[in-house]
Amino acid sequence: MRKYSLVFVLQLLLHFVTSGLVRRCSINEFADTDKELQVSIIVSPVPKDNVARRLILSWENASPLSGDWIGLFNEEPTDLSIPLFVVQPHNPSGWAETTSHETASYSQDLGYSKKCLGFWAAYKSAGNSTLASSCLHTEPTWMSDLKTELSPLLLRQIFLPGTHDAGAYDRYNSSSANNLIVKYTITQEEDILSQLVNGVRYLDIRAAYYNDRNDVWWVNHGAVPIHPLQTVFDDVQTFLQNTNEIVILDFHEFPVGFNSGLAIHEKLLEYLEREFGDIAALSSLTWNAQLGEIWSTNRRLLLTYNNNQMVERSDILWPAVAHQWGDVHTLDDLYTYLSGVVNKHPNDRGWSAMAELTPTILQIITDELGGLRRMAGMVNENVTAWYRGTWGQTVNIVSADFFRGTGLVEAAIDWNHIRAQQLTCNIPQQ
16 A cells, blocks of 8 residues: 655645535544654764764654665765665664764854755665655754744644753763763753754743853853853844744743842843844733744744743743643653643643653762763653654643754654644644
């Protein structure tokens, strides 16, 4: 039986709907549709032999036959290409760690057009026919590329890939790899601009104030200052100036310097107004605004803020994104928690499934879990599968540690296609 691609099936259903042959449909009809074979490349956060950014081959929706193989290449694969690494699939989906790793790119060199980053994956038959292929690539404009499709969706209906503790980033350094502070504060490999260029659209920011420093504003992880807040702001501005994307900058925690009432919050608001006053979306739009309304205003930055008194004082501060955070430190507990919030979440504002593990103080002291990189490596394959699966039907934002170790950007793009088609069928979203 011939296997049709998901995009083809959706286009066919859209034709039937618009021609009056199909009057109603549900999201489950789309979700249950056979998906096309996919291969992709994941960037592991877990160092091996003092080297980070090891590449992982990922495949889905395969029907493995004897002799099938999946290869990693350093060129667009042809019949004559020699693979760097080969794995034989035995299951419809899976991940396989390769022996290759990515060389880090500077964010300013990534550009603002989607491009391949030097590695390709291909699913090959026994006869060397290419059944599916893709490259390790950036996603700087995925929202605006789908602007026509996505414009009718409400802000709370979109699936956005996000980063937990987005400002706690640093490149792996083997000389500091055993430092407990580094191991349990750094949550991302990429700087903010690189996160955005690689497809992230929600940034979880923890702002801190130090009145005894030259740079008084910092982005922290807990009590540890990581980068000046201006560095984050500069990257966000650069990205917005070079794309037509919509970005959420969520000020969720204020771990240092905000204990004197609203005075420091007011200083931060003044700072935000100076930096973003002309480009921040007005909160009067609310989370029930369509994406098309946001685009029409040319104010494509949402500043969400976890202090209701400040939100009431400003027309550019939005109510905070609700963090659905389990505070758990095992994969099973993370699954139990996140499965419980799939259909129990706020309907009046944005919400984020916080899809990462959290160590206890004792586990940090004893280094029982090996640091946040290894903890991300323990869950990211499963997180990807959960949100590529049925959980992707209703989620608003998914925030992860070391997001390039997931397939969440691709999952979001695929599910947003489905959600847009669902609206065409005029069926209320669950």
